[in-house]
Amino acid sequence: MKKIICLDLDDTLIQTQEAYFSINNNILKVITEETSFPVNDISNYQLNLDINMIETMGFSPERYPLSWVKTYHNFSLEKKSYVEKQIYSEAKQIFSKKIELHNDAHKFLNNLKENDVEVWIVTHGDYNVQNKRMDDIHLDWVTKKIISDHKNYELYKSIKKNYSAELYMIGNSIPHDIEPARQAGFKAIHINRNFSWKYDQYSKLSDFPSCKTLGDIWDLLKMEV
Numbered sequence: 171m172k173k174i175i176c177l178d179l180d181d182t183l184i185q186t187q188e189a190y191f192s193i194n195n196n197i198l199k200v201i202t203e204e205t206s207f208p209v210n211d212i213s214n215y216q217l218n219l220d221i222n223m224i225e226t227m228g229f230s231p232e233r234y235p236l237s238w239v240k241t242y243h244n245f246s247l248e249k250k251s252y253v254e255k256q257i258y259s260e261a262k263q264i265f266s267k268k269i270e271l272h273n274d275a276h277k278f279l280n281n282l283k284e285n286d287v288e289v290w291i292v293t294h295g296d297y298n299v300q301n302k303r304m305d306d307i308h309l310d311w312v313t314k315k316i317i318s319d320h321k322n323y324e325l326y327k328s329i330k331k332n333y334s335a336e337l338y339m340i341g342n343s344i345p346h347d348i349e350p351a352r353q354a355g356f357k358a359i360h361i362n363r364n365f366s367w368k369y370d371q372y373s374k375l376s377d378f379p380s381c382k383t384l385g386d387i388w389d390l391l392k393m394e395v
């Protein structure tokens with residue numbers, strides 16, 4: 171049976187959390203100039219607020235900058251509009267800057283390409299932002315790019331229903347790449363990245379293949395593809 175390898179994008183192929191980390195630090199510098207609250211309190215507040223806002227705003231590119239402006243409002247007595255603007259535009263950069271490939275992704279993608287493996291990208295987020303991130307790392311050779319509002323059981327089930335192939339899902343998020351994909355009948359392999367978003371970590375599932383590098387995942391896959 172034909173095999174299709176579906177890959178997550180953020181924090182699986184590209185260093186998204188590292189990019190957020192650097193922008194968050196820049197914004198924290200701005201906010202701590204304005205208030206005496208501990209950096210960790212400010213940082214945790216924004217992280218939780220941003221995740222809670224997914225419920226109402228989904229993956230809109232407005233959500234992350236807005237969560238930082240609201241965080242500034244929460245911790246600072248004064249609401250200076252030039253500080254707000256500075257925070258907002260710094261946060262917005264996450265959507266325009268190039269997010270670099272993980273060190274092990276270049277070779278992994280080449281291995282897949284050279285072995286004529288059918289590769290799809292299955293990602294969630296804003297359509298234009300995700301397309302730009304894929305263009306930046308030259309993923310024009312992959313067969314299909316799916317940009318979904320949410321990566322849940324319904325999404326994987328609909329893929330499974332429409333394609334008679336052996337489907338693999340590879341990603342860093344247990345609740346979005348592993349759990350629902352496996353439930354829908356995919357073979358799912360977890361990539362355990364050092365930096366992971368809190369939103370990608372909520373899960374009760376513990377029994378699944380997990381690798382530290384994409385090189386290890388290629389070693390698992392090459393027997394089968």
Ligand SMILES: [Mg+2]
Pocket residue numbers: 178179180181182341342343370
């Ligand atoms: Mg991811």
